[in-house]
Amino acid sequence: MSSPWILGLIWCVLGLVVGSFLNVVIHRLPRMLAMEDGAQPYNLASPRSHCPHCQTPLALRHNLPLLSFLVLRGRCAFCGSPIAWRYPLVEVSNALIWVSCGLWMPAGQQGFDAGTLAWACGGSLLLALACIDWETTLLPDSLTQPLLWLGLLAAEMGWSGLSLSSALWGAVVGYGSFALIAWVFERVTAQEGLGAGDFKLLAALGAWLGPLALIPLVFLAACTGAVVGLVMRARGQLREGRYVPFGPFLALAALVLVACGPARVLQWAGLA
Ligand SMILES: [Zn+2]
Known part of the structure; x- marks a missing residue:
């Protein structure tokens, strides 16, 4: 992997995708912990992503990290309700963490190795914890x-x-x-x-x-x-x-x- 630009781009895309998943974790994990036994199935995968206002399930093209937010100008494709700023913010923050890990590792590693991935995942866990604690005071x-x-x-x-x-x-x-x-x-x-x-x-x-x-x-x-x-x-x-x-x-x-x-x-x- 010679060019730092290509390397940075790959880490950026990976970071956006993982950031999109973090949004699901940040929204659903506290609700999952508060669920009563025997309630409707509610986990990280089910029910499918939907607009919190009109409840319409989102298609993949409405769910692309950052891109969908930009294309839809921050509004739901079906009912036009504003999408919370937290979604693109978490995606961009996570992408920044992943690009930083990929290009400037503290231990001096660079590229695609297990150590860099471990640092990137550590940063993502920290980002999710910070958002959940801010919103719910739970860690x-x-x-x-x-x-x-x-x-x-x-x-x-x-x-x-x-x-x-x-x-x-x-x-x-x-x-x-x-x-x-x-x-x-x-x-x-x-x-x-x-x-x-x-x-x-x-x-x-x-x-x-x-x-x-x-x-x-x-x-x-x-x-x-x-x-x-x-x-x-x-x-x-x-x-x-x-x-x-x-x-x-x-x-x-x-x-x-x-x-x-x-x-x-x-x-x-x-x-x-
Ligand atoms: Zn909607």
Whole structure:
């Protein structure tokens, strides 16, 4: 694969297609978890994709990632209702993650190898988790668990540049530190601060980035989360009785950290 343009284009198309699937996961997974036993079959494949307004099932040509949104000018082909901006945004964000992984891997790999694909899939899991947490304040186990195990596998296979022991300690420190903070917070304020989903997400990020990188990661996430939370409170946009979910900021901080190179960030922070 000689030309970076062709390589980039292939990763871009793959990223758009996977991003389109992520939209299904983001919309359906929280509803699947809330389903009662014995209810209508509802999963990632069934019922078929349909317009949420007029319920008309979508044909393949209405379902092409990004292209259909552009051709239809953001409206349903049947009833003309606007299509949520989240759909093209998730597709484009995921394509950006996949192109970045394909062309500028942190470990210096390039092209089509299992390690690059593992990083791209890790980024997609993170994107789905961030969107679901933002909309529902849930971080489903069915996404945090694969992210954790993929991180440990990436260390063992030499894809993440971490030793397996560092990845393991990253997971333990990530889970343990948040569980401890949450326990103390609950004792002191009698309120729930961090949820168990946050512990598992930080464990997964620790497995990918190692224990030390969690310090700048949590710092960055807490700062951006606090700023966004204050702005939302000032504008009266905080959902009633609910806090700003922390997962999206952890995910964003992790993406920034990977983009800058965890080793470089640790040097800046004076930790390495
Ligand atoms: Zn419609």
